[in-house]
Amino acid sequence: MSPSLGQALRIRAMVYVAGEPVPYFWPMRSFIHHNPLHGLEHLSFAEASQKGSELFHGRSFLPRADYQRYLASGELELENLDEVLNEYLTRNQLERDADLKQWLWSGLTQNKMTTIIPLTLACAGDVHAALNNHDIPIDNSIDETQICEFLSKKLLQDQLIIESLDSLYGTDLANDLDELVIKSCLDFFDEGQSIWGMPKRENGFFAAWREVALRNFRLSLYGIKINHILQVDDSAEGIIAHVMDTLGIPEEHWVAYFTREISRLHGWAGFIRWRENAKEYYWTKQFPADLVDFVAIRLALGLALLQERKKGGVPITHTAIAQSISQKTVETYLRYELYSRKIVPAQAFKVEMGLGSGSAKKMSKVFETYVLEKRRDEAVRQALKLKQHAALINQEDKLSGLSVDDLAKLIHRLKEFERNEGMLWLKAMESHAMKSLLRRVTIVNEPLREKRPFVQALFCIDTRSERIRRHLELVGDYQTFGIAGFFGVPISFMELGKGSENYLCPVILTPKNLVIEMSALGLQQDEAAVTTLEKVMHELKESVLTPFVTVEAIGLLFGFDMIGKTIAPTIYSRWRQQVQPHKNRTRLLLDKITREQADSIIRTVQRAVIIKTVEEELGLSKEMIKDCLVGDLRASAMGQENKTAQIATDINLPEEKIALFVSRLREVYRINPQFSQIQLEHLGRIGFTIDEQANFVSQALTAIGLTKGFSRFILLVGHGSTSDNNPYESALDCGACGGNHGLVNARVIAQMGNKPEVRAKLREQGIEIAHDAWFVPAIHNTTTDEIKVHDLDLIPPSHLVYLDRLRNGLGAASRLCAQERIPSLSASSTLENPAAAYEIAQRNSMDWSQVRPEWGLSRNAYFIIGRRTITQDFSLEGRAFLHSYDYQIDPKHRVLENILTGPLVVGQWINMEHYFSVVDNEHFGSSSKAYHNVVGRFGVMSGNLSDLRTGLPSQTVLQDGLPYHQPIRLITLIEAPFEHALAAVEAVVSVKNLVRNSWIRLVITDPVTNKVHIFDEGEWRVIPHECSIHVNQYEELAIS
């Protein structure tokens, strides 16, 4: 029975809400760093990390041993730890309990493992007995209702029906279900990787899958019957309603149930969520799919698997399981224990035998013994751990002497503490990082320059820019600035030769303007775009017969490639590049086309369509189709004049036929005024008006505080990376450009800034750009540290003499930067000279076996918004996002708001992605690259078949198995008067919430009052800014 429209819409809404905690997964061709707990950002970080842990079965903090290692290596000091521990005790009104503090302190600093184990049956009294070497009191018998509640929670509330079945019968159905769903996803979502596609995908995910499933021989081989389920309804909502009703799950639990179903495969679910929202994505338009389809498929397959197991009284519905719990409590409990991997080992055999016998009496007996044994076991283990812990602080006697109540209190407090321990370590590390930064940040007034710098260079805020900026400033008179890598101008880019648009801006924006790349040599006939050899190899790779033919025929050529790349990557790659054709010089079209030009384009398109249609439908040959005929037809279709009679006589056809034809032109071929209007709007998207161009340039320059004293060269340096055989290569590119390299944006804004009309407008706004100042786009390759300058053919002749000095400076900076960076990547810890380091960097970019071409954004920790002078004289070791900002030219703090709402949010995403990938690389990250297989051209999975892997691979965040990236929240420093900065933060809702919920740590350094303001635990603390900050001083002032 089909659900009503209202019911169907309700189910859709429930699935939507259920899917919200799962973050989007962008196709890896433009990898986006994203907070894995983005869907939980409305909660505080502490709450969200707890919830996220449950939802995604991952750890939100490192294990204690890793933090102790940080303590040993100095990234965290004892005084930081002491501080946060005192805070914790005070907050829980336990500051006077000196004994407790000793317990906690020794636990943190000396104990490698935690002390409290989960006590499911034992109570404090039992532990007390065990501590004093007595046996547990047998009169405290276990209440059956307690066990019923426990089982209800575990089996009915916390798990899916299929997971509960696994818990009770030791089956592996949940994983089987996952595999079946993954296979269906692989078939449907493929984006051209496989040659045979799933049929009828245009009908949508569920519809196409249902067609296949009804005829799926493979499923019936496994004994899974699904037809009777699928025949109930042909809509996804109908199937969902049917399965949920059959399973008997009460409606108020549906949303939570859906969430659990969805988060089992959060990679695929995240991809589907992103895909259904990206309405302009090519594959979405071709083959639509949404989360409702996904849930329907999971539920249908799940029910089929469950029903297959139904024989012999196995409960497969919510009601049946509830009945088992209440009526066969003993058996259910024993089953749960047996398959939970937490059974008391000595009892396992007896329990198994008891269950196998089937006799209720035997099971009762086993149950009684088991329960007692389990209590004893838990109590003894807990007592032992407590004793070991007590030994560290010489409190064993005191421990044994505690009363039952006091012991219960101690256990409870230790338990609470260990639950919150991760946050304490995190805050201690952040406190250390903050202090270390504040100690070095200086507030000096910018010295007046007598002459302008040789070059002013704008880099992306990316942490990797910090290194090269420092070295560039060292080698010559270079002044550097930091700005978001897309230079504030979001564009939709159509590359030469490609038919689709690429968005070059942060993913939170949708660009409104289209920029087209054209060949500088003008329109030419299609030159051989690829060499013959490449063409042959390319086509052969796609054919079905290839595997049978290639090895014999082409194998040698592929082998040549493989050997070359493996034995001598650098030399071979350079040779290969020479053989491949170069891309011609190109220009970017970024001015608006005029109304006349647009009209003319539309007219041309319409005329072409008319000619084609006349040929096909009226059967006239090309010679018969005269220009005036086309014009008349067009005028009639557009409703301007009715020339049907004249046309009919001209070409000798009945007037009715012509009238019909004209209305066909109007309706089917859309040659009508309304559609022309839409086409005009589309064409109107091309380019920017002069006003817009001036605005973007002005915004960019104001954002970084550069409004006068322009140098001869103003370099706009975008960044990108190069690596081979790396599905994550887009992750190393510029996040601000949507996972692409930043050269196009640099070229766009350079072209805008060099336009005389734009400069005239800027002059009106008060930004006077010198006549000989020239904007030059460049790209910084973060793998090799090379900075390449582009559009040199546009540079005015007067500047050419200085190019040499510029190139030398850039080259020197590159090599020095590589020298600093490479030791952390290569085996040898020191290198003799910069040139050697540079060579290694080059090789990294071409070596197809290199799993770590560069560290990327790992070890990011700070986001600094302010003038370069505050960070100029010390090294931030490539750990800081640096955005230039001058509060003095931003009286209404609008610029600061823009920086917060865009670049800072992107920085937070990057920071959180790294954080979770390092604390639990298996669940939040994507584990080792070595096991990755590319899926459908948009993602990777581990091994043969697994969920789509999200997050960063282990090679990016771990080194030799230990954390390389330091997991702390982004420490954001704003250099501006306090009220000014605070007003900006309050004005941007998203950032205000990030600060309030502690997703970032905000620090404001006030250059006017010389005070430092830190936001912590919901309030602002003030400390005067000094070069070194002592602990007691900090505490004293914090309390005052």
Next chain:
Amino acid sequence: MKNLNFSPLKKLEIILEGEHRGFATDVLDHAGVKGYTIVNNLSGKGSQGFHEGHLMFNEDDVLIMIIAAVPEELVNPILQGLAPFYNVHSGVVFISDIQVTRLVKF
């Protein structure tokens, strides 16, 4: 001049956070509503406090209103379809009686 025929319809004004625009339009599309109008960048006050409309960078953090004219029989299903959403998100729906002249477009 042709005579104007007035037909009664119901107007739904759906106010919600801009980031969920896709969801709301999806509900309307699935209900078979032929068209709707979207009003952007609203500000307003609700039980959660005051929402400031903020343009510039982030297009999502605004309140929007979707106006749709629907035949009476679609009102209940659409509201049922929005109920689970409004259980956890802020916003409101207003239903009013209106009249239109070109019934074929709705």
